[in-house]
Amino acid sequence: MKFNTKTIHGGQKPDPAYGAVMPPIYQTSTYVQTTPGGHKGFAYSRSHNPTRQALENAFASLENGAFGLAFGSGMAAIDAVMKILKPGDEVICTNDLYGGTYRLFTKIFEGFGIKFHFVDMQKASNIEGFINEQTKLIWVETPTNPMLNIIDIVAIAKIAKQHIVLLAVDNTFATPYLQQPLDLGADIVMHSATKYLGGHSDLVMGALIVKDKALADQLYFIQNASGAICGPQDAFLALRGIKTLHVRMQRHCENGKAVAEFLNTHPKVEKVYWPGFENHPNHDIAKAQMSGFGGMVSFVAKGNNYDEAIKFVENLKVFTLAESLGGVESLCGHPASMTHASIPKEEREKIGVVDSLIRLSVGIEDEADLIKDLSQALG
Known part of the structure; x- marks a missing residue:
């Protein structure tokens, strides 16, 4: 399926209840169970919601991923990735970084014992001197915010794989229309879906997309346990925005x-x-x-x-x-x-x-x- 078709049909199917073309807004917190644990795939909307699930499927389709996750904001999505780490771990980051990401890294996660290196990645080899046994993640923006610097995802991915380090790419500025980092070797793609994916300045949302099931399971657990999900109304608006x-x-x-x-x-x-x-x-x-x-x-x-x-x-x-x-x-x-x-x-x-x-x-x-x-x- 070509990209322009994916924006409208990717990961989507008519609603099973009445055949609605657009996924309905399931504005509910809980679902009927016929016996304890006996339900139709949905028990509580923090864990799963049909409208959010439709959006997460769309996210995955756009980025050629296998699993998508929707969060209450872009920062909540980044926060979930950071929660994969533990005290003593190190992260190599783009030095030209969105201010909110910089604040989250330095003001919150540094306090939990995670070390961040802010590196000019316009030359991929610059990161080599910062990789050690504690390095667990490379965080890239490209194009960067606000200097619009370009980072070679393929080259960074090659280095990451050599050292068995995860590579996450903030794809907010490019969008999957212009750039698909998973196909270039990234492990995680992040979006502030508030921006181009929603496209109409009427919602706040974050997204993560991955291919690996074990990594997806980790992130789904964090999403459910931490609870920083988006609501069904915002999920509906994002689905509508993606179609254009x-x-x-x-x-x-x-x-x-x-x-x-x-x-x-x-x-x-x-x-x-x-x-x-x-x-x-x-x-x-x-x-x-x-x-x-x-x-x-x-x-x-x-x-x-x-x-x-x-x-x-x-x-x-x-x-x-x-x-x-x-x-x-x-x-x-x-x-x-x-x-x-x-x-x-x-x-x-x-x-x-x-x-x-x-x-x-x-x-x-x-x-x-x-x-x-x-x-x-x-x-």
């Missing part, structure tokens, strides 16, 4: 390219970060492992002035100044004061998150309106 993922991503990519090219020639813009440029670091790797370059664009205005950056985001009319990304509407963020504020300034600036960096989530509006809005705000 392919057509939305086509427009996100088209508009992202147009915006990146406009900014790249603007006299007030110092630097544009977008993997589609031939001079973007690891552009060739992006071409090899992705089918397009997505709708995320970051840039720095000339002068690197904090006040001018704030003035710019406040003056936008079509782009909305807001947290998050991946919705049909175009969003704008100031990472240093928003998504990455939890990372110390010195650490932020080492990876390029300077005070004037702006991150754009380019939506599916008319291209001309988006460029006109950016032009007036820069002016």
Whole structure:
């Protein structure tokens, strides 16, 4: 089944009760049992829910995985992966990392005795010097948030397998439409489904997808035991959003390219970060492992002035100044004061998150309106 068909039919079947084409919202906490333990596969909705199960099947199908899990947020999904580990274990992470992930690792799991190494993975061999007997997990974002750095998943996966280390890839920015990490050698794929998978800024959700049953069983146990599940209403909304993922991503990519090219020639813009440029670091790797370059664009205005950056985001009319990304509407963020504020300034600036960096989530509006809005705000 081709990807565009999978978004609509992958892992799905009509509801057995009445043949509903869309899985119904099973807004229930518990289910009738004919005898203790005698039920139709569902006993309590923290453990299993038919609407959530339909969504988890869809997640697995999109990423060419065998098992999908849906959580109450992207952070809850990452938290579940971290709970596979134990005190003394070590994790090698991308140094250009979403601020919430950095906060979870450093403020919570470091306190439980897990050690994290934040490494520039743009050259895969950089991780070799950090691997030892305690290394149990490599955590990758690609493209990264917000610098849009590209990491070679195949090369990292080869190193991980040599050392019998799990590889997890946060695929939120690329989506399975553009990149499928399990096929490139990853063990776990994570999504903040709040973003492109949901696509309409109306839910908060996380996803994990794996191929290995033993790993899936570990994660299912953690999901049930910890209870950080999504509700059936959000599962329904995510299922609806997934059905248009392919057509939305086509427009996100088209508009992202147009915006990146406009900014790249603007006299007030110092630097544009977008993997589609031939001079973007690891552009060739992006071409090899992705089918397009997505709708995320970051840039720095000339002068690197904090006040001018704030003035710019406040003056936008079509782009909305807001947290998050991946919705049909175009969003704008100031990472240093928003998504990455939890990372110390010195650490932020080492990876390029300077005070004037702006991150754009380019939506599916008319291209001309988006460029006109950016032009007036820069002016």
